[in-house]
Every structure is written in structure tokens, then in C-alpha cells.
Amino acid sequence: MSHATSPETPELEAARREFYERLDRHDVAPLWAAMARLVTAEPRPEYVPACWNYPRMRALLMEAGGLITAREAERRVLVLENPNLRGISQITQSLYAGLQLIMPGEIAPSHRHAAAALRLVIEGHGAYTAVDGERITMHPGDFIITPSWTFHDHGNPGDEPVIWLDGLDVPIVNMFTTSFFESYPQETQAIERPEGDAQARYGAALLPLEYTPSSLSSPLFVYPYSRSREVLDRLYRNGPLDAHHGVKLQYTNPATGGSPMPTIAAYTQFLPSGFKSEPYRSTDGTVYCVVEGHGSSRIGDQTIPWGPHDVFVVPSWCQVQHEPAEDSVLFSFSDRPAQKALGLWRESRG
Ligand code: GTQ
Numbered sequence: 179m180s181h182a183t184s185p186e187t188p189e190l191e192a193a194r195r196e197f198y199e200r201l202d203r204h205d206v207a208p209l210w211a212a213m214a215r216l217v218t219a220e221p222r223p224e225y226v227p228a229c230w231n232y233p234r235m236r237a238l239l240m241e242a243g244g245l246i247t248a249r250e251a252e253r254r255v256l257v258l259e260n261p262n263l264r265g266i267s268q269i270t271q272s273l274y275a276g277l278q279l280i281m282p283g284e285i286a287p288s289h290r291h292a293a294a295a296l297r298l299v300i301e302g303h304g305a306y307t308a309v310d311g312e313r314i315t316m317h318p319g320d321f322i323i324t325p326s327w328t329f330h331d332h333g334n335p336g337d338e339p340v341i342w343l344d345g346l347d348v349p350i351v352n353m354f355t356t357s358f359f360e361s362y363p364q365e366t367q368a369i370e371r372p373e374g375d376a377q378a379r380y381g382a383a384l385l386p387l388e389y390t391p392s393s394l395s396s397p398l399f400v401y402p403y404s405r406s407r408e409v410l411d412r413l414y415r416n417g418p419l420d421a422h423h424g425v426k427l428q429y430t431n432p433a434t435g436g437s438p439m440p441t442i443a444a445y446t447q448f449l450p451s452g453f454k455s456e457p458y459r460s461t462d463g464t465v466y467c468v469v470e471g472h473g474s475s476r477i478g479d480q481t482i483p484w485g486p487h488d489v490f491v492v493p494s495w496c497q498v499q500h501e502p503a504e505d506s507v508l509f510s511f512s513d514r515p516a517q518k519a520l521g522l523w524r525e526s527r528g
Contacts, residue, residue, distance in 0.1 A: 221461055221495035225260040225270055227477035230277075232300075232468075232487035239279040239341060248284040248332075249365075255279075255344060258489055267348065269491055270463035272513045273442070274346040277489075280305050280334040288331035288362030293351045294395070294439045295330070297322040298343040298467050298509050299403075300487050304336015309399045311370030316340060319403025319469050321429055321446070321509065323438050325395030327358070329367045343467050343489060345511045347441040376400075380432050389433060396431035396438040403469070410448040410507065422458040422527050424449040424500070437515040444511040449473065449502040456499070460525035462512035463494040471506025475499065 201207060209216075239256055248254045255276035257267045269275040274293075277300070280286060288308070297307065299316045306313045310328040314320075322342075324330040334340050351357050379386055380398040391397070406427070413425045420426060426447035429438050437443040443462075449455070449471070466475075467489050474483040476499040477492050484490055492498045500508070517523035 223271065223463060223493040223496070224262060225268070225463070225491070225493055226262045227480050227482060227491060227493060227496065228261050228269075229482045229484060229488055229490035230258050232485070232489070235277055235489075236301075236341065236487075239277055240339070243279055243281050243339065248280055248286045252289070253278060253286055253344075260491065269465055270349075270493065270513075272347070272349050272353075272463070272516070273465060273511070274344075274348040275465050275489065275491075276344045276346075277341060278332075278344050279339055279341050280332050281339050282334055282337050284334050285365055286332040287365045288329050288367040289360060290327050290329045290362070291359040292326055292357050293346045293348045294326045294441055295324040296345045296439070296442060296444060296511060297324075298345075298469075300341045300343060300467070302334075302336070302338040302340030304338060305332060305334040305340035307332050307399075308367050308369065311368065312375055312399065313369060313373050314400045315373065316342065317403060319407065319507075319509075321401040321403075321406070321444055323396060323399055325393065325439050328395075329362050331362070331366050333366065345442060345444075345465060347439075347513065347516075350441055350513065350516060383432070385433060391431075391433045394440040396433070398432055398438075401429050401438075406446050407507070410446060414448050414450060419450070419453065421456045423447055424453055424455060439515075440519070441513060441516045442511055443514040444509065447508050447510070449500055449506045449508065451502060451504045451506075454499065454501045456527065457497045458499070458525070458527055459495050459497045460512075460514070461494050461523055462514040462517055463496075464492045464510050464512040466490050466492065466508050466510045469507040469509050471502055471504050473500065473502035473504070473506050475501070 255278045258269050258275040260269050267274055299318050299320045305316045309324050309330050376398050410425050424447055429444045431438050468484050468486055472485045474481050478496045482490055
């Protein structure tokens with residue numbers, strides 16, 4: 179390859195240059211000039227570590243609340259754009275993230291799309307998301323899914339603004355050119371089952387008799403924070419603590435044990451005061467949202483401080499170490515199940 183870039187004679191160099199120009203006119207290019215950037219020895223993310231400060235984001239969201247209605251916007255969302263991927267609505271090269279606000283009395287109309295979405299409720303009470311015929315009341319810390327092609331609408335019949343983090347696999351869907359979108363004929367979808375039906379049917383370590391999954395996604399749409407917080411607390415007390423992750427759990431599809439949706443995995447983790455995690459990296463670039471606590475994370479060669487509801491991103495194969503300044507809970511999501519399904523995922527401890 180060095181031969182290709184340093185020809186032996188000026189005649190050869192000129193001949194090559196003339197050849198490459200002719201190739202170019204035929205929509206052809208020499209692999210040997212592209213090989214090193216095309217097939218890299220290890221992941222080379224084009225996006226960077228970054229953090230979005232929640233108090234600043236909240237103020238901007240509230241401003242948006244005075245400038246556009248949820249109905250007019252369809253979704254009133256501030257998209258978290260990776261500083262190195264501006265203008266293409268990506269927080270990593272495979273994931274989208276945004277902060278959504280719904281004001282008291284508002285409705286975000288029902289629609290469905292090929293892209294799968296998750297929500298992490300950040301603040302406010304009294305709003306709901308309806309998914310596939312069932313309404314879910316949102317509480318801070320709750321993890322909610324809206325799988326691919328399920329109708330979903332949001333409403334806030336309460337009296338407080340409600341804000342949540344959206345995570346979607348839009349860049350994956352668009353990479354495959356498989357995007358579809360459809361509006362529901364009415365503003366809100368028909369309610370077919372009472373609230374709590376899915377939780378009772380699938381969320382109690384029980385399943386309907388001889389249940390066979392009819393989709394690749396979890397039939398359970400909400401994973402309440404009250405339950406996961408209690409589990410984190412109990413597992414912390416019972417130990418042991420994982421040196422790289424503290425107490426870290428993955429949300430699952432109760433019918434399969436797999437991830438709640440085929441493209442995105444989500445995690446919750448407890449980092450006790452005084453703990454410092456050992457260096458870790460994996461190929462799934464990961465979006466974190468601080469549920470509780472303050473601290474900082476060393477991401478590559480940067481130290482990023484974080485507080486409640488801040489969102490930060492750890493790029494693929496970038497070493498991370500978390501250092502909480504008090505007992506902290508981090509929610510995170512990544513495209514790990516998609517990578518695993520394709521045999522690509524790797525991790526390294528140390
Ligand atoms: O709530 O349905 O942040 O469709 C982006 C696209 C949220 C949603 C987003 C969406 C939604």
C-alpha cells in the first residue's frame with residue numbers, strides 16, 4: 179500500500195494520476211486509496227463524547243412551549259445532536275435522542291412509524307402515552323417503549339409540564355432505507371384495554387397460557403421506576419458490586435428474555451457514593467441519562483461532570499469510567515441487540 183502512495187518515478191506518478199481521473203469519470207475509484215479509512219483496525223466513530231446540561235435544556239424546552247403547540251409541532255422535541263454530526267438528527271451514528279415537552283391540556287397526535295422509540299420520563303406527573311390500544315401514565319424514571327409500527331400518542335390531562343427523553347433507532351431504519359410513517363385517522367387512538375392490562379398480563383413473571391410472542395418487541399410497554407429502583411437498592415445491599423458497572427441491569431422482554439425491542443437495549447445502573455468504576459469499553463455507543471445523583475465520567479480523554487437529568491454520550495469503543503459524587507442512578511440505551519444479532523458486538527474490560 180505504501181508503494182501505491184509513493185510511486186518510484188515521476189512518470190509512474192503522472193500515469194496513476196491520469197488513470198484515477200479517468201476512473202473518476204466512470205464512477206469508479208481505486209480501493210487501495212480508500213482501504214485504510216474503509217476497513218479500520220478498530221472502531222473509529224465520527225461522533226464525539228458530549229453532554230447536554232438539563233437545566234439549560236429545560237429552559238430552552240419551556241421557551242419552545244411558548245412558541246409552538248404540541249399539535250402544530252406534532253412532537254415538541256429538541257433533538258440532541260452530536261456536536262460532530264450536526265444537522266442530521268443523530269446523537270450517535272445509529273441512534274436519535276431528543277427531549278420532549280408536553281404542556282398541560284396538550285395532545286401529541288397519534289401516529290406510527292417503522293422506527294422504534296423509547297422514553298425515559300424525566301419530570302412531571304399526569305401525562306400519558308398510549309401504545310397499541312393501552313394508555314400508560316408516566317412517572318419520573320419510568321422506561322416506556324413504543325415498538326416499530328405501533329400507534330402512539332401522548333397527552334397531558336394534568337396541570338404540570340411533563341418532559342421525557344426520546345430514544346429512537348431512526349438512523350438504523352434510514353440506513354436500511356426502511357422508513358414508513360402513517361398518521362392515525364383521529365387525534366388519539368382507540369383505547370382497547372384498561373390501563374395496567376399489559377402489566378398484569380406480562381409484567382408479573384407470569385404469561386398468558388401457552389403464550390407465543392407475535393412480535394419481536396416486548397408486550398410490556400412500561401417498566402416503572404418504583405420497581406427498578408427497589409431492585410437496584412436491594413441488589414446493592416446484597417452485593418457484589420461489579421467493578422466496571424456497579425449494579426447494572428438490562429431491561430428485558432418478559433416473553434423472551436431478550437431486549438425490549440430488537441434494535442435498542444436499555445439499562446439501569448446504581449453507582450454508590452465513593453465508587454469509581456474500572457475502565458470499560460464496548461462497540462455500542464451509549465446514551466446515558468442521569469436519573470438521580472451527581473458525579474462525573476471519564477470518557478476517552480475527557481472528564482464530563484453530570485447532574486440530575488443530564489444526557490451524555492459515550493462513543494463506540496471509547497473507554498468510560500464513572501465516578502459518582504453521591505449515590506447515583508444512570509439510565510442508558512444503545513443499539514447492542516442489533517450489533518449482537520449481526521455478530522458484531524465486542525466489549526473490553528480493563
Ligand atoms: O413521540 O412519537 O422524539 O415520532 C421523534 C419522533 C418522538 C414520538 C421523537 C417521534 C416521537
